[in-house]
Structure formats: structure tokens, C-alpha cells
Amino acid sequence: MDKWKKLTASLLGPAAAIALGLLAGSIAIVIAGGSILETYAEMWKGAFGSLYFLTSTLNRATPVILVGLGAAVAFRSGFFNLGAQGQMALGGLAAALTALYVPGPGWIVAIVSMLVGIAAGGLWSAFAGYMDARFRMNLLITTLLLNYIATLFASYMVAYPFKDKTGSAAMAQSQMIDNAIWLPKLFKGMPAHVGLLLALVAMVALYVYLTRTVSGYEARMMGGNPLFAVYGGVRRTPLMLGVMFASGGLAGLAGAGEVLGSQYRYIDNSFVAADFAWTGIMAALLANAHPIGTAIAAFFLVALQTGGMGVEMNTDVPLEIGDVIQAVLILFITVKFVRGFRRRRKEGDPNGAAV
């Protein structure tokens, strides 16, 4: 019985958050002059309505899951890496350039491009970790600032030296990569690509790493109580560099997968516009940095976005309805109701460690 009570209590918050999100969405729909039921039906159809829509949701979820996992491993270890946007941009750019200029059989080039993407994102992220470990420069600030530098650099690369001059000249984008290098699709003619499987593999690997390995235990210990971890003999600097490399590498892989599997070129601003990075970070925060929870949260956050696109296509309500519902839902989802609040007070604040 006690178990059931605990379960219902833990589900109360998310359920209330979803209800409030839908309520806020309904108000917005009425203001925009749409019909509530019809709009929500369109939203469902836009996200899961057919195999095509479901796979396009999965396609969009792929980079978000990878970014989320990257954020999760850093948060678990107590390192607040907010630099996914820049790491992803560099990963995507590096993968695109490798795919364009390295000769060889398609599948080998694809794998090499992904590895280069991982390395680019990972090193950029580890650089921030190094500055924190060596010069005590606040990781939170440096990762935020490095975002801007990386995205601007990637924009420059595709706006000047590597700009695609063959097609319409107005777009800042790289040339299209050869279709032998494209990542294969999971279903013929559907958007989802092999990157999704990679994301799921990464999810399982991260789960195993965190729960079953010594290094994963050290990482969690560092996140839970850094003093205890250092006292227990964990060496902080190597751990920090490793974790930050993994975190940025996953974001880099997200960018590489998006370039090789979905867009087939690096298009300036396309990652920022789709908000992959912040949605991924959000998913990790919502799931309290649990790898499997992060992936599930990422999937549902993305479903709200693709659902919004379906709404815009078929009704007069703008697609931002998805963003509004998503934001209200997130606002309330970490709310602790009274029961939980009393217990938490005794234990102290477990979320405080992340900051």
C-alpha cells in the first residue's frame, strides 16, 4: 500500500503540471479564436497521427535526446554545462566539413565524420572544463559565453570560406554532402534516421556507466557531495575533463547526426532556430539527470513542438501554442506539493547541489 501511495504522490506533480499546461493552452487557443478540442486533436495528429508524423517527431527528438544525455552526465557530476548550443554547432560544422573533404567509401567517411563531430564538441566543452579546473573560471559563465563564440564562428565558416556558391546565393550554408555518406533512414521515405539508434545506445551506455562502473560512481559522488568525493580520493581535474568531454561530445554527436542524417549540410542558424540545445538541457533537468528519464522527457517535449506545427498547418492557431504549453508545463513540473515539501525540508535540498 505504501508503495502505491508513494507512486501516486510522485505522479501528482507531473499530472497537475500537464493539466495546467493544457489549461493555459486552452486559454491561448480561445484568445486566438480556435476551437479547443479541434486544436488539440490536430496537435495529437501532428505529433503521432501517422507513421510519417511519428517518425518526424522521432527525427527531431534524436539530437534533443543526445544533447539531454550530455547535459545529464555533466549535471550528475555537479558540473553545470550550459554550452550545448555551441558544442552542437561545432560538432555539426566539423562533421559537415569532414564529410565534404575526406575521400573514401561512404560508410567509413560517415563514421569518421561523426567521430570528428564528437571530438569537436567534446574538446570545446573540455576547454571550458580546463579553464575551470586550472584557472578557477566559473564553468557556468564560460560555457554560456563559449556558446556565442562557437555559433558565430560556425556562422562565419559557412558564410565566407565554405559557403555553398552553387545554389541560391542568399543562404549561408555549406555545400550538400555526397549521398553515399548520408546516414540511412530507419523506414523508407520516413524522416527518422540511424542517429536515433545511436541516441538509444548512448542512453543505455550512460545508464550503465553511471550505475555500474567505478568511474560512474565517482562522478555521481562528485555531484552529490564534492567534499566527500575529494576526501575519498577522487581526483577532480581528470574527472571533470573526462565528464566535460563526454558531455560536449554527445552534443557534438547530436550536431553531426543532424547534419549527416537529416539536413545533409550545415545550415547557419538551423540548430539555434529549432532550439535543440535548450530543449535537451530542459529534458535533463526535468528528469533529474536520469538517462532514461531524460530520453523520455526529450521525446515528449519535442512532441509538443511537432504537434504545434501540425496545429499551424491545419488551423488558424499559430504554432507557438506548442511552446506556450511546453513552457507552462515545465514551470510547474518541478513544483513540490506540501507532502513532498515537508519531507524535503528534513533532507535538505537535493537540487541545490547542481548549482
Next chain:
Amino acid sequence: MEQLFDLALFNSALRMLTPILLAALGGALCARVGLFNVGLEGLMLIGAFSAIVGNHYFGNTGAAIAFSIGCVSLFALLFAYLCIHLRANVIVVGIAMNLLAAGLTTFSLRTLFNVKGAYYNKDMVGLPKWEIPLIKDIPVVGDILSGHSPLVYLAIVLVGAMWYYFYRTIGGFRFLAAGDNPLAARSLGIQVRRYQYGAMLACGVLCALAGAQLSLGQVTMFTEGMTAGRGFIALVATMLGQSGPLGVAAASLLFGLMDAFSIRLQGFAMPSHFTQMVPYAVTIAAMFFFKNKEFVKDAQSSGTSSR
């Protein structure tokens, strides 16, 4: 070099630092009571949008700013209630606030004004430019300080006011104590929550002013996502200035100068990408000299004060 550095550079720097400074002061207030406000960007965006809405319906900048302050305060109160009473994770709520602001302003832009991207109306009045009588006649200082919107001067006055409040009044000491060690403060009978609500509300007002300066100050229009990362820059200024009013002002000045400087550099046929990087690169370089606390000390202090 003469074209690079002249008085107009400092004049435009002052204009550009104002929104950042206002928001950063708000961020500093929140940080001092233990609420790390990542939502500055969103609050500022709501401020910019509601200032334009107020301007459209009332046709008067004073009423527009009042309307903007009202709207943002509402969101700030919601933010505060979620974090303080319902104990939600502050960072999650902050990021959600940014998402909400981006979605809500775009959504409202299309439902209220039926436009996509930007709203501009030539009938709207912008903020006036104040020529300050005595100062404007002083040769160098006058060129820099004169001819700005009232909000620019308000921002400068607020830095002094906040410094005075923090370090010279009893209320300010209690405010700082409430943030430094909530447990000890509570045992002395200080209403910690009241200070937290006050800080959040003041932060909302400051972000509303920052947004109004953006949408009514230089240009009189609203574009989607017009804050363009300034809220995050303000956050960085808060942290760089270690949440003290003077430090925050210095950090914002650095950003304003670098912003103005980067626009100036564009005249020299440099790709704008690199000139836009300048403020961020300079900040990272500046951080080299403002060292972070040792993480061990950080962990110890977070162990003693429960939020």
C-alpha cells in the same frame, strides 16, 4: 585609430549598456537572496513586448512603461511563488520562463497585431531624449552623458541607490543577511521569504524597464526575440560583478563598450561574426582576473545555508 575611438563611441556604449545594466541589477538582487535568476532574458522580452502593447493602446510612453512594469511584475510574482512557496527548481523555472516569454510574445504578436516577425507603427511615440541643461555644455562629458532616454539616467541613479541600500541602511543589511545565511537570519526574526519576494518583484520591475529601453528607447518597434541574448549577458554581468552594484555596473560598462566597439569595427570591412564575438571573448579574458571561489569553499558554504 581616430575613427575607432571618439566620443560618440562612449555615447552609444552608454545607450547599449542600459538594458544590460538594469537587468543585471535585478539579477544581482535575486542572487543576493539565493535565487539564481536565469529568467532575466524572458522577463526582459515580456517587458519589451508589453511596453509596445501599452504604447499601442495608450499612445503614451509613461503609461506604456507602467503597463510593462505591471505585466512583468505578474510574471515575476509567479516565478517567486513557484520557487519560494512551491519549492520548484529555480534554474528550471528560469529556463521555462525564457521559453514561455519567447512563445507567448510571438503568439501574442500574431493574435494581437496579426503580424509575423516584427511590429512597427509610425504613430507610436518613443522615449524622449533628455538634454541635461548644465552638463550638456561641458565639452567632453556633455557629449557622452547628454541626449539619452530617461531610463539611461535612471539606471545610473539606481546603481547608487542600490549601493546605498545594501551597505548603508539597516534594511539592506537584513536583505544581505537573508541571502548569506537564511537559517541564521530566520533565527534573528528576519522574514527571509519577504525579502525574497521583494527581490524578485524588484527584479521584475528592473527587467520591465530594461525591456522598455530596448523597444522604446532607440527604435520604437518590437521584433521576435529582440532581447537577443542580452538577458544572458546580464546574467554574466551579475556573476562577474559578484552581485555588488558597483561590480555589476563595471561589468555592464565593459559589455556596453565592447558592443559599441564591435559595431564600430564593422565599418572596417571585418566580417560581423568576429566583431560580434569581441564582447564574449573579452569577458572570458576578464574572468581570468576575477577568480572563482575554490570549489571546496563553494561546497562548504552551500552545506551550511539551506535555500
